[in-house]
Amino acid sequence: MTILALEIGLEGFAATLVGEEVADEEIGRVPLPSAAAWATCRDLLLEVSRNHEITAVGIGSSGPIDMLAGVVAPAEIPEWRTGFALVEAVQKTFPGATVHLALDGVCLGLAERNFGATSEVMDALSVTVSSRICAGVMVGGFVVVGRTGNAGHFGHVLVPGFDDLCECGGRGCVEAVAGGSSILRWAHGQGWIGNSVEALVEAAGGGNEIAVAALNRAGTALGRGIASVAPVLDIDLVVIGGTVAKSGPALWKPLTAAVATHARLGFLTSLRVIPSELDGIGVLAGAGVLAMMARVPA
Ligand SMILES: [Zn+2]
CATH class of the missing domain: 3.30.420.40 (ATPase, nucleotide binding domain)
Known part of the structure; x- marks a missing residue:
């Protein structure tokens, strides 16, 4: 199984495949876009996941979020401020994967608990x-x-x-x-x-x-x-x-x-x-933990 972690961060998007250890150069990053936010996010996900069959995606997003509806409404992204169905959009991009969303802070907490x-x-x-x-x-x-x-x-x-x-x-x-x-x-x-x-x-x-x-x-x-x-x-x-x-x-x-x-x-x-000793990758690492914790055993 291959897990993809995504951070909808305070200053940009970041994504990586989750492995034993993730080197910084393996993290794809883009600054927060002023327009076409989803297209920018999708391009990043496809770039990072190329040649891999993704089985689970963990997302840590700046809040507020509606976890049950799979909707994010971060203040930093004007297009999404009233709510964007991010889980559905990611699900359509990776139809074979399970998609899991949590607040960035929750992911940070998971990362500090697991690695920090x-x-x-x-x-x-x-x-x-x-x-x-x-x-x-x-x-x-x-x-x-x-x-x-x-x-x-x-x-x-x-x-x-x-x-x-x-x-x-x-x-x-x-x-x-x-x-x-x-x-x-x-x-x-x-x-x-x-x-x-x-x-x-x-x-x-x-x-x-x-x-x-x-x-x-x-x-x-x-x-x-x-x-x-x-x-x-x-x-x-x-x-x-x-x-x-x-x-x-x-x-x-x-x-x-x-x-x-x-x-x-x-x-x-x-x-x-x-x-903290996580040096800025806490939310992304926690998004990976989230996807691993939530996966349904085959
Ligand atoms: Zn306040």
Whole structure:
């Protein structure tokens, strides 16, 4: 059997055949298209799967999704924002395959559980902070999927002390402060000139006050969000990856300080927050796990 994994990501599509180990050069990637999203996605899938008979496809998609209907509605893709029947489209492309869809965060949780740091615990939160935030919750060793497939939207936990407008329509969500796009928007509003989180991190390292403040806000919001979620789930590990998570002490110091300040209950004193080692392939790897777990034995 040959499994194909697909990520409908925050910044682009990625696909690969699932094997023992997947080298980075074996991953096909395209940036998020501004039009013809499905045609772009299908071309990528056909390119990656050529000469292979695909028996299962695992999809990890940016949310929201309707898992039962097989529909995705990621905010990053305007054509799909009101819902696209992705499972049906993939099924038509690979008629002999079973197709399995989960939220990107759920796939991330599966990948951290199978290949990453959360494999050593039973209760954890796995987070990617890039332009936006995706996350997966593991409780009792099971990655929580939720009623509609959308459990784990950590980016929309409210954080006290912030009222930044969020793309979801609410205010004060973690993502509205700590997502990469939000960090840049806030920094630009303060007069900083630059176009990437990496440039902002560099500026912060050079002592730029706006850049330092932007990462301080982001770290504080992430830490408060974690401290809000941890007592509900009784977790003992949080793993954070993504471009923003690579910001170094300017982000991590206020983050860990906020966790230490607010996660005070006795059962949370052992709570650890650590960087992910999956290096950006978590969702794709988890999509492969999803397809393997869900397959019906022949
Ligand atoms: Zn929100």
